[in-house]
Amino acid sequence: MTDATKSTTNQRIAVIGGGPMGLATAYQLVKDGHSPVLYEGAHKVGGMCITFDFDGTDIERYYHFHATSDVDFFELADELGLEGKMRWKNTKMGVFYNGVVQPWGNPVALLRFKGLGPVGKFRYGLHAFTSVKRNKWDKLDDQDAKTWVKKWIGEKAYDVTWKPLFDLKFYEYSDNLSAAWIWSRVRRIGRSRESLMKEKLGAMEGGSSTWLNALSDAITAGGGDIRLDSRVSRITLETVDGVQRVTGVETPQGGFEEYDHVISTIPLPYVPRILPDLPEHLLEMYRSRKNIAVVCVIAKLRRELTENFWTNVNDPALPFIPGVIEYSHVRDLDDPDEHIVYVPFYVPGEHAMYDETDEQFEARVRDAFKRINPSLSDDDITAVVVSKYRYAQPICEPDFMATLPNWNLPVEGLFVADTSYYYPEDRGISESIKFGRMMARALDG
Numbered sequence: 169m170t171d172a173t174k175s176t177t178n179q180r181i182a183v184i185g186g187g188p189m190g191l192a193t194a195y196q197l198v199k200d201g202h203s204p205v206l207y208e209g210a211h212k213v214g215g216m217c218i219t220f221d222f223d224g225t226d227i228e229r230y231y232h233f234h235a236t237s238d239v240d241f242f243e244l245a246d247e248l249g250l251e252g253k254m255r256w257k258n259t260k261m262g263v264f265y266n267g268v269v270q271p272w273g274n275p276v277a278l279l280r281f282k283g284l285g286p287v288g289k290f291r292y293g294l295h296a297f298t299s300v301k302r303n304k305w306d307k308l309d310d311q312d313a314k315t316w317v318k319k320w321i322g323e324k325a326y327d328v329t330w331k332p333l334f335d336l337k338f339y340e341y342s343d344n345l346s347a348a349w350i351w352s353r354v355r356r357i358g359r360s361r362e363s364l365m366k367e368k369l370g371a372m373e374g375g376s377s378t379w380l381n382a383l384s385d386a387i388t389a390g391g392g393d394i395r396l397d398s399r400v401s402r403i404t405l406e407t408v409d410g411v412q413r414v415t416g417v418e419t420p421q422g423g424f425e426e427y428d429h430v431i432s433t434i435p436l437p438y439v440p441r442i443l444p445d446l447p448e449h450l451l452e453m454y455r456s457r458k459n460i461a462v463v464c465v466i467a468k469l470r471r472e473l474t475e476n477f478w479t480n481v482n483d484p485a486l487p488f489i490p491g492v493i494e495y496s497h498v499r500d501l502d503d504p505d506e507h508i509v510y511v512p513f514y515v516p517g518e519h520a521m522y523d524e525t526d527e528q529f530e531a532r533v534r535d536a537f538k539r540i541n542p543s544l545s546d547d548d549i550t551a552v553v554v555s556k557y558r559y560a561q562p563i564c565e566p567d568f569m570a571t572l573p574n575w576n577l578p579v580e581g582l583f584v585a586d587t588s589y590y591y592p593e594d595r596g597i598s599e600s601i602k603f604g605r606m607m608a609r610a611l612d613g
């Protein structure tokens with residue numbers, strides 16, 4: 169055992185996963201006087217927020233923005249001395265429907281939208297308004313989301329507005345999603361507003377690297393140890409007098425290291441692989457997790473694609489794309505003449521499309537850009553990178569929490585969680601930070 173695994177409180181603690189949840193867990197442990205060791209399988213921390221050098225711009229592989237409700241993120245940012253680093257924009261939304269981009273996301277846009285009759289518009293607006301105002305979700309928990317949305321807005325408005333999003337984000341799972349989970353997504357964006365007409369979203373100056381670096385520095389400065397390229401292959405357990413407890417972790421590079429506590433924050437579908445000694449009924453619960461992958465294309469353009477930050481794509485001409493995210497409308501880039509657009513393809517990992525080549529995804533995106541903005545040509549697209557994240561989105565079915573093992577497992581010294589655990593909230597940086605800190609505090613009782 170290295171010195172780094174000895175904490176000032178004499179508890180040897182390993183955190184697995186260096187995404188926002190693992191980092192926040194390790195940070196809180198350091199604050200509480202421990203010296204945790206964080207194991208991250210990749211060459212960099214960040215998880216889904218990981219950043220890279222995109223043709224000279226340090227940026228996230230997958231689009232990330234902040235809503236005004238991300239209070240746990242802002243609290244952490246303040247603690248890290250990053251107050252004043254948030255940059256807010258009044259962002260616009262659009263919808264690509266019937267071959268044209270139309271405004272979307274506010275009452276006037278809804279009234280003017282060419283694609284729905286007055287009754288459909290009224291019902292859609294009422295559903296959005298009540299969802300944003302609503303606070304309680306217990307009655308939505310066991311309802312199916314599609315049925316819930318259709319009941320509010322009607323079949324026709326559903327087909328025009330929500331159906332493409334359900335189909336292109338959740339595929340075969342779209343018939344069994346929790347209404348509470350879908351509601352929480354509507355509410356998050358709906359509440360991030362300056363006024364009824366003005367949406368307000370933000371990014372940190374320098375992007376996610378700013379807070380990821382500050383968080384990593386705070387962990388190491390406080391006595392924690394971050395080990396990169398250190399994929400944990402097993403969490404070891406022993407049973408003494410009928411009680412199962414953690415003994416340590418194994419990595420291909422470091423072999424076995426002894427720990428009193430292990431906190432895993434990696435996506436749940438990986439858990440049976442690294443915890444084969446768990447009781448079979450728990451393993452089965454992890455094995456039955458449903459999860460969607462993402463293939464995300466990021467492109468640099470010489471000219472604007474649209475004036476919108478977010479454009480929903482509800483047009484059958486673009487059958488695989490739920491939306492395009494023009495990131496340069498929320499984060500200022502060093503060169504104001506550059507425009508960065510993300511195009512996510514959400515797809516089950518078992519789907520044949522997930523294994524298609526980068527060139528196939530790039531070709532779809534080039535086609536989409538030219539349809540969305542016919543004045544663009546291929547020459548306007550100066551760089552393209554395609555990235556894949558296998559477990560990008562847990563699928564939350566009705567009564568979701570009942571399908572999950574408790575994060576505080578019946579194994580001494582072992583906590584296991586991922587983004588599923590803050591249901592009905594959707595996966596989010598702020599929520600992962602909140603949950604990670606909560607687990608760290610729970611360790612001390």
Ligand SMILES: Cc1cc2nc3c(=O)[nH]c(=O)nc-3n(C[C@H](O)[C@H](O)[C@H](O)COP(=O)(O)OP(=O)(O)OC[C@H]3O[C@@H](n4cnc5c(N)ncnc54)[C@H](O)[C@@H]3O)c2cc1C
Pocket residue numbers: 184185186187188189190191207208209210213214215216217230231232233234398399400401433434435438442462464512557560586587595596597598600
């Ligand atoms: C396309 C996309 C867009 C998003 N947009 C937003 C947004 O705009 N705003 C927002 O707030 N959130 C957004 N999110 C969600 C946000 O990124 C996640 O909620 C957050 O990153 C989850 O953090 P986490 O630490 O819980 O999990 P992850 O980020 O998944 O981190 C898990 C970590 O575990 C590591 N790991 C896996 N296996 C092992 C192992 N065996 N050993 C060691 N390490 C391992 C992985 O490499 C990874 O670093 C988005 C996500 C995606 C995919």
